[in-house]
Amino acid sequence: GEDVEQSLFLSVREGDSSVINCTYTDSSSTYLYWYKQEPGAGLQLLTYIFSNMDMKQDQRLTVLLNKKDKHLSLRIADTQTGDSAIYFCAEIGTGTASKLTFGTGTRLQVTL
Amino acid sequence: NAGVTQTPKFQVLKTGQSMTLQCAQDMNHEYMSWYRQDPGMGLRLIHYSVGAGITDQGEVPNGYNVSRSTTEDFPLRLLSAAPSQTSVYFCASRGIAKNIQYFGAGTRLSVL
Numbered sequence: 001g002e003d004v005e006q007s008l009f010l011s012v013r014e015g016d017s018s019v020i021n022c023t024y025t026d027s028s029s030t031y032l033y034w035y036k037q038e039p040g041a042g043l044q045l046l047t048y049i050f051s052n053m054d055m056k057q058d059q060r061l062t063v064l065l066n067k068k069d070k071h072l073s074l075r076i077a078d079t080q081t082g083d084s085a086i087y088f089c090a091e092i093g094t095g096t097a098s099k100l101t102f103g104t105g106t107r108l109q110v111t112l
Numbered sequence: 113n114a115g116v117t118q119t120p121k122f123q124v125l126k127t128g129q130s131m132t133l134q135c136a137q138d139m140n141h142e143y144m145s146w147y148r149q150d151p152g153m154g155l156r157l158i159h160y161s162v163g164a165g166i167t168d169q170g171e172v173p174n175g176y177n178v179s180r181s182t183t184e185d186f187p188l189r190l191l192s193a194a195p196s197q198t199s200v201y202f203c204a205s206r207g208i209a210k211n212i213q214y215f216g217a218g219t220r221l222s223v224l
Contacts, residue, residue: 008152031211042202043155043215088154092211099145099170100204100213104154 002026006089006103013111018076020106022089025070029091030098032065034074037086037105046074046087076108084110115139118203118216125193125223133188133219135203142208144186148172148199149218155202161186162208193223 003025012018024032030051035043049056049063049072056063062075072091076083089103119134137144145160147170157170161180175197177189186205190197200220206213 004154033213035215042217045212045214048212092213098211099157099160102147102155104152 002091002093002101004089004091004101004103006087006106008104009107009109011109011111012079014079014081016079018074018079018083018108018110020074020076020087020089020108022072022074022103023070024072024089024091024101024103026091026093026101027070028093029070030094031092032063032072033088033090033092033100034061034063035088035090035102037088039085043088079108079110081110081112084108116203116205116214116216118201118219120219121217122220123222125190125221127193127195127223129193130189130191131193133190133201133203133221135186135188135216136184137186137203137205137214138184139205139207139214140183141205141214142183143213144180144203144205145170145213146176146178146186146188147202147204148197149202150199158188158201195223197221198223 033048034046060077064073086105088105116137142163146158147155156172159178161167203216204213
């Protein structure tokens with residue numbers, strides 16, 4: 001079945017850029033997503049990219065998609081302490097019954 | 113704008129007890145799903161539904177039942193709770209036309 005992989009932990013200094021990486025196996029992925037989960041909270045959709053795009057920028061967030069290598073990344077510019085959270089990569093295939101497959105999540109720790 | 117509403121937020125059960133986790137959405141979404149979140153394992157799909165009267169199993173369905181009698185509601189039933197079902201449960205919904213999945217705030221369940 002489909003698989004999505006992420007590293008478990010990333011630590012950055014406040015003000016630096018963070019890059020969270022994700023790889024996936026489903027070649028029929030249509031959308032790829034980044035969700036943010038703060039402690040004790042649900043999942044908040046941060047951004048998403050359609051599979052025919054290779055980049056999407058939204059304020060401090062930049063998503064890069066390398067479809068050939070099945071690699072997705074999320075760059076957060078000028079990382080703040082409020083960005084500390086778990087970030088989940090997810091993908092969905094084609095069809096109305098397509099299921100969202102999540103990675104294990106990357107815990108981002110922002111230090112002063 | 114209620115979105116996806118889950119109740120209860122917290123629950124403690126004894127082994128062998130049964131209970132129902134409630135999920136309701138007010139966005140007229142066709143697709144609803146239940147996930148469980150465990151440390152280091154991301155979100156795993158339990159059951160999903162593509163419309164009223166239609167349900168199907170996800171990745172980890174054992175020990176759980178679902179039904180979808182209306183578009184709005186998608187309850188998850190634990191028939192005989194086990195300690196292995198201690199987890200955080202998330203309900204989600206999305207429309208068929210737009211692949212944006214919205215999540216509830218979660219139910220934190222402990223089985224003793």
